[in-house]
Amino acid sequence: MEQFIQENVWLVVLLALWVLPWKGVALWKASRLGQKKWFIAMLVLNTLAILEIFYIFFIARKKTLEVAETK
Template sequence: MVDASFSLLQTNPQFATLILILVLWELFWKGIALWKAARESQRYWFIAILILNTVGILPILYIFLFKEGKKGI
């Protein structure tokens, strides 16, 4: 399994670029959501966002839909 993934990265540079873009996307949104959850003392949201890797979906939902108090960023 690991050998297949590694060979896919070597033979297909577009795949490596896609993975890099997805990682950066996830880090950006996760960072903002974790910061906001910590500032507002929302422990359960912080833990969920930290543990689950959802390619930015959960952090975006938290930031824009499930926020208590102020709306949005």
């Protein structure tokens, strides 16, 4: 595994550039919406941004719409 990473540094950089923005936005939304369990799950689990994308487009959007309707 270590040899693979050393031979494919570009892949590690590409994955980091893909994951970090998604993780940042998802953690920010979870924090703003007060969803501690989601925040912890996304902080601890590394799912190559799959969990983060799911959260942003389904969970956070639903919560944001619910908050907007109550105003």
